[in-house]
Amino acid sequence: SAVISQKPSRDICQRGTSLTIQCQVDSQVTMMFWYRQQPGQSLTLIATANQGSEATYESGFVIDKFPISRPNLTFSTLTVSNMSPEDSSIYLCTYRVNTEAFFGQGTRLTVV
Amino acid sequence: KQEVTQIPAALSVPEGENLVLNCSFTDSAIYNLQWFRQDPGKGLTSLLLIQSSQREQTSGRLNASLDKSSGRSTLYIAASQPGDSATYLCAVYSGGGADGLTFGKGTHLIIQP
Numbered sequence: 001s002a003v004i005s006q007k008p009s010r011d012i013c014q015r016g017t018s019l020t021i022q023c024q025v026d027s028q029v030t031m032m033f034w035y036r037q038q039p040g041q042s043l044t045l046i047a048t049a050n051q052g053s054e055a056t057y058e059s060g061f062v063i064d065k066f067p068i069s070r071p072n073l074t075f076s077t078l079t080v081s082n083m084s085p086e087d088s089s090i091y092l093c094t095y096r097v098n099t100e101a102f103f104g105q106g107t108r109l110t111v112v
Numbered sequence: 113k114q115e116v117t118q119i120p121a122a123l124s125v126p127e128g129e130n131l132v133l134n135c136s137f138t139d140s141a142i143y144n145l146q147w148f149r150q151d152p153g154k155g156l157t158s159l160l161l162i163q164s165s166q167r168e169q170t171s172g173r174l175n176a177s178l179d180k181s182s183g184r185s186t187l188y189i190a191a192s193q194p195g196d197s198a199t200y201l202c203a204v205y206s207g208g209g210a211d212g213l214t215f216g217k218g219t220h221l222i223i224q225p
Binding site for chain 1: 144146155
C-alpha cells in the first residue's frame, strides 16, 4: 500500500477565510476521495478527485465551496472556502488499492 | 441504499477484559468490510479487511468475523489495554456510487486502567 500524507493536521481559522488541505501519496493512484466528518458523526463523501478532469461532487457539496485540484496522480488539494463555524469538521483524504481503503491522518478544522 | 449500524455507540470496560463490537449492514451485496480505528481528532487507521468470501480475519489481539448473509460483523478485542481506547468504525464496500464505502457511526471505546 502507498503512504498517504495529509496536512495541515489541524487549524483554527476565522470565519469568511479559506483553508487548503493537501494530500500526498507516495505512489500513483487513479482516484482519490475527500471525506468530511462532522462532530459526533460518521464520514460523508465530499467528492472524487480524478487526475486530468474535474472532481465529481456528491449531493450537498458544490465546487464553489469545496474546490478540488488533482494536478497529478500523487497529489490532491481540497479548499474549504468562505468558512463558517458549521464547517468545523475533520477532513480526510483517501484512496483505494484494489478494494481496500487507506486514509490520511486527517485535518481537524475549527472555524471561529 | 446501504446502511451500517454499530452497536454499542459507547463502551467502557476495565483493562484486561475481552470485548465484542458489533456492526450490521442492510444490503448483503458487498465486496468487503473494513474495521478502522480513529483516535480523537485524527484520521483512520485500517485494522482488518474481510473480503466477502471470507469468514474472519485476525491480527494480533483483534479478530473480525463476517456473516454476509445475515449482514453482520463483529470485532473481538482480546485482553484489552488502555491503548485500545479509541473510536472503532466499520465500513462496507459495495462498489456502487463514487466511492462505494458506507460507514457506521462508530463505537467509542474506553479501557479503564
